[in-house]
Amino acid sequence: MVKRALITGVTGQDGSYLAEFLLSMGYEVHGVIRRASTFNTHRLEHVYADPHDPGARLFLHYGDLSSGDQITNLMYSVAPDEVYHLGAQSHVKVSFDVPEYTANVTGTGSVRLLEAIRASGITPRFYQASSSEMFGSSPAPQNEQTPFCPRSPYAIAKLCAYWMTRNYRDAYGLFASNGILFNHESPRRGETFVTRKVTRAIARILAGKETTLYLGNLDSRR
Helix, strand or coil: CCCEEEEECCCCHHHHHHHHHHHHCCCEEEEEECCCCCCCCHHHCCCCCCCCCCCCCEEEEECCCCCHHHHHHHHHHHCCCEEEECCCCCCHHHHHHCHHHHHHHHHHHHHHHHHHHHHHCCCCEEEEEEEHHHCCCCCCCCCCCCCCCCCCHHHHHHHHHHHHHHHHHHHHCCCEEEEEECCCCCCCCCCCCHHHHHHHHHHHHHCCCCCCCCCCCCCCCC
16 A cells, blocks of 8 residues: 655755655655745656646645644545654744744644644654754753753744654654754755855856855854
8 A cells, every 4th residue: 555645844955855755665745835926846846747647646735834724634635644744934043033933833833733633533653853953052962862952933943843742642642753853954955044055155156146145143153
């Protein structure tokens, strides 16, 4: 029987690589995307086929992590064997600008997914993408026993999602796990992140298209 996976954040760096990998493993993959006036699926174009194609195995669904009803309906309609929750407002600096939105999507969005799984009676394996930002100012090296000390609204929202995942596992017996991800880079990294800002600017400067690289806080440390 073909396994079915549901991925939030499927259009992002990690989500697109994961969709690609699961398709190569024979999965049927369902991705959640936000409705927007422009297409933001360029990372998936090489694996996407029209859903009317009999051979299509990647299906995209409009959804919003801020809407419990949409998430619950998706859980019922897709009935996944595995859920990979990668979707979030994941930019640390932006989280200071929109802390309420970050908490709603990054923190409470995870609760909506977990509650949809519990309420539906479907029993998928659930993976929550946690973040090393939860460690914050705790000294390195860090591991699973390192105390959390979040220093941004994003990190606090991720910590909420982390503990909710553990709570739903303990309280309801769900197969729910956290993976604490440290910074990882690729050609698909978002262009607003500092690594891509630097490499893109270097390329444009060498090509004679610009002369200056503008950065934000130069005192940030990791």
